[in-house]
Amino acid sequence: MSEMMWGGRFTKAEEKNALDFNASISYDCRMYREDIAGSIAHAKMLAAHGIISAEDQEKITAGLKKIKKQxxxxxxxxxxxxxxxxxxxxxxxxxxxxxxxxxxxTARSRNDQCALDLHMYMKRQIGRLSEKLIAVESALLSAAVKYKDVIIPGYTHMQRAQPVYFAHHMLAYFAMLERDFKRLEDCYEACDMSPIGACALAGTTYDTNSLEEAEDLHFSSVYGNSLDAVSDRDYLLQFLSFASICAMHLSRLSEEFIYWSTSEFQFIELDDGYSTGSSIMPQKKNPDMCELIRGKTGRVYGHLIGLLTVMKGLPLAYDKDMQEDKEGVFDAIDTLYFALDIYAGMISTMTVNGDKTREALEHDFSNATDMADYLAKKGLPFRQAHAVVGSAVHYCIEHHKYLLDLTMDEFKSMSPLFEEDILEALKIENCVNLRESYGGTGRKSIERQEAHASETIAKMKEASASWKEEMAFLD
Structure with missing residues (x-):
């Protein structure tokens, strides 16, 4: 007879290779806090309803606490x-x-027990990740404030487009991660539902109260359908979707940091603590952390696609395929945790080279749109203004000049609408500061964005603290 705890039906032990293939202890051992807390709450509920004795409850609770300590x-x-x-x-x-x-x-199955552990585990991990996400947001805001006077080229199609404040660029990533935090809030809400009491799939004949257990374990609600309770993995898919989008945002920033730190750009320098060298080329300083985060983003995507694929053909209720829900989720959590932690430090310690970004702006045509806007404000239809400036750029390229190098005679030859004030309109500072449209790169607009960012961080910290406090009973 099999010695497994489910072995009464069996006449022989599981084959060694089948046992190894079937086991999940190598990775689900990380849920021991949740498993023990769930069992303590279950014993309490069973005793409260006379299903086990108070003496048994005391023994179970003491025994589980001893195991947790071990x-x-x-x-x-x-x-x-x-x-x-x-x-x-x-x-x-x-x-x-x-x-x-x-x-x-009594009155539970590994199906609802496993689901319960996962729900609690995800709630606890979301609290941990939220702190790291807030740290990156804080670093982005600090960098925006620290380098508030630095103007950089903005790009479209990786071609110089229009100048923007460096702060504006950092706050664009702040906005991305702000949306990520909102998605994380939704993830927490999706996890905040207890499946305990569903048993294997059909509920139980015992006089139990799953609401009591849920309340003891700090859940705000309970699944209303036992089949759904044990087969639902939507909350994990929702988390992996969040993780994939957040990793994508970090990967985009990684790409920009990588080329900004090249000798060709020299817009930033990453701190030595977040860089590596070469085993053969002594001069090298490589942005390996950025490259790793960019690479690991595909790994996080893979976990989302993997779990979607696992779930796509499963009938109700529980199927062993669902054991594949954990490793990818656990790895996505670990990967994102480290990536966020790295980025908080990397942004906080990088140096921005304002002289280099200024030099780049003085040797391009990113103020061309402002020249067209100048003519349009003088009454020339914008499309005609666009053509005039396009011709002016072509003229400058042929004569090895930039727009601010043109004389007034040259300006007048291009359009009689040009006056002396065109030189002011084309200055880089005016090109950015006059863009005060809502969300634009103008100074006042950035101040509004920074004020919003400060308020947002405060709200994020409040939410994160409440999540951590709610799950502190597991520690």
Missing amino acids: IDEGQFDFSIELEDIHMNIEKRLTDDIGDAGARLH
């Missing part, structure tokens, strides 16, 4: 023969306290 201290040996975290803990508990431990699994 795991915390690295004194617990996990067994692959027991498959997963749930059976490892239950077997040790039963060995330690006898029949009371064997009664713990």
